Amino acid sequence: MEFFAEYASFLAKTVTLVVAIVVVLLVFTQLRAKGRSKEPGQLNITHLNDFYQSLQQRLEQAVMDKHRLKAQRKAEAKTAKLDKNAEPKPRLYVLDFEGDLKASATDSLRHEITALLSLATPADEVVLRLESGGGMVHSYGLASSQLARIRQAGIPLTVCIDKVAASGGYMMACIGEKIISAPFAILGSIGVVAQLPNLHRLLKKHEIDFEVLTAGEYKRTLTIFGENTDKGREKFQQDLEITHELFKGFVARYRPQLNIDEIATGEVWLGLAAQEKLLVDELKTSDEYLTERAQHAELYQLHYAQKKSLKERVGLAANVTLDRLILTWWSRLTQQRFW
Template identity: 30%
Template sequence: MKKENLIIVGILFLCIVSIVMGIYLIGEKTVEGKTRILTRKKGVAVVYLYGPISISRRTSGWARFLPGADSITSELRKIGKITTIKAVVLRINSPGGSIGAVQEIYEEVIRLKEKGKKIVVSMGDVGASGAYYIACAADKIVANPGTVTGSIGVLMSLGNMEELFRKIGIKVEVIKRGKHKDIGSLSREMTAEEKRLLQGLIDDAYDQFLQVVIEGRNLRKSKAEKIAQGQVFTGRQAKDLGLVDEIGNFQDAVRLAGKLAGIPGEPKVIELPKPFPRILGIFSSYFMTNPLQDLMNENSIRLEYILQ
């Protein structure tokens, strides 16, 4: 009886997977490497960028398919192949994230613009640091009056557990080749030379961010440097500073995107179907790491454009 039940459960699972994949294929067809959405009316695509930005949320198992920078860039590339999509609203509600992930999304947005797509960013609660970096690639930025934005700067946080390890009797032995190979180690304090090396990384990453702001917002360097000291602004303050173009909500951004693209009337909103990742999202809790593991991972040498 138990064996029969397992067979039935297995069959049901396969049926569910088949239905989900069927829905996905109906919503989107790929022919000769080109994505074709089942609509002939010109419209505005919406891409959502929510939460901290990283290449992917997890690196193993099913969880690697959950949304991250890779999925966002993939979606942007698909949109670039769809001729009926004339503009894109990038809906942002994010404090930023790792520099590599931020820059990959930024570059894909730039490529979309080069293909003639109009890009409008719509900021929700927050569109700060790395999220603002990405927004600088857009033709226009729309924010709510109370949106938290800005935070233009670079952050690297490293822990030092030397005293804790000593108290609980943990001794770390490091075998290395390369003077600075264990820079940022939890088990010891950094030297002055190591701090200077890491500050060099921070300074270079900051210069990259500053240049993006200067070019994207057409600001003088002196003005950009003054407002790029990590401070945050409301959407209304950001507009006065030239960091935001218009005050408005998501629908205002959609209408603006349609107007920029020359779409008459109320533009049709197009969202690429993504049922399979949503199904996987239900099981995401199975892939959470424990707090200690999170702490160890966060202590790696990683530059971030992120709001704290």
């Protein structure tokens, strides 16, 4: 018994020490996070011409014999010397937007656009590589407004879509003067959707009351726990229709060549069919387009990296893991196949 008592005492002391160390580390981390959250992010710039050239040179080193490679390098050096005396090439700024439900990438996009507008001219070009299945109306409305700043400045904007630009994603894409899509990218979904469960009957079955107090006839229309009314449903549907009309008007403003009533049905199309509907202008991957433009322009990729606290990084990692688990669970439950 004496041994167990000594062991329990030792274990209690050890646990207390570990807990104390963890608390100190958490406090220290929080203090550092607060300090870092006040620091601005950083604009990272990559010269894509150098990147493409390095890929080519690495392959040449592997497949060409020494004599041919030496002659190739001499020719390149001679060409580079002549290029120094030539007219400067126009600049092409590459931006990336990977959308989620909240269009969180807008935080970086706004700073990237602010930076390029301080230097870009109508002789330059902006290319946005866009991937988004849409999300919240107000979030993608702000993201679209940021892109509109480029158009308002008279700078050509090209939007490249390799996988998907649907709903709010297409709302952003339509601002481009030229939309380029991969042949099997998903486009469209010009519609509005809202859905929510209602647990009123379940609560009523278990004799649980739920009350909603409002000031204003339409402060609440549909609720999760309260009893929904036909009048509330009618108002909710009316709000959806108004939002849809605004969505249609926005797309029609930037893509007047569209038959807006034909394509604003909420349907989606693959790139090949989307081109026939005039949703896109050209079928091509972003890699193909950028490598072609690199022959005639200087390409600069911009990425504004916002410094995140440890708490934000942990939260982001947790959200990504949760999203993957939900997707895996849903695909197994529905036996859905992706291609």
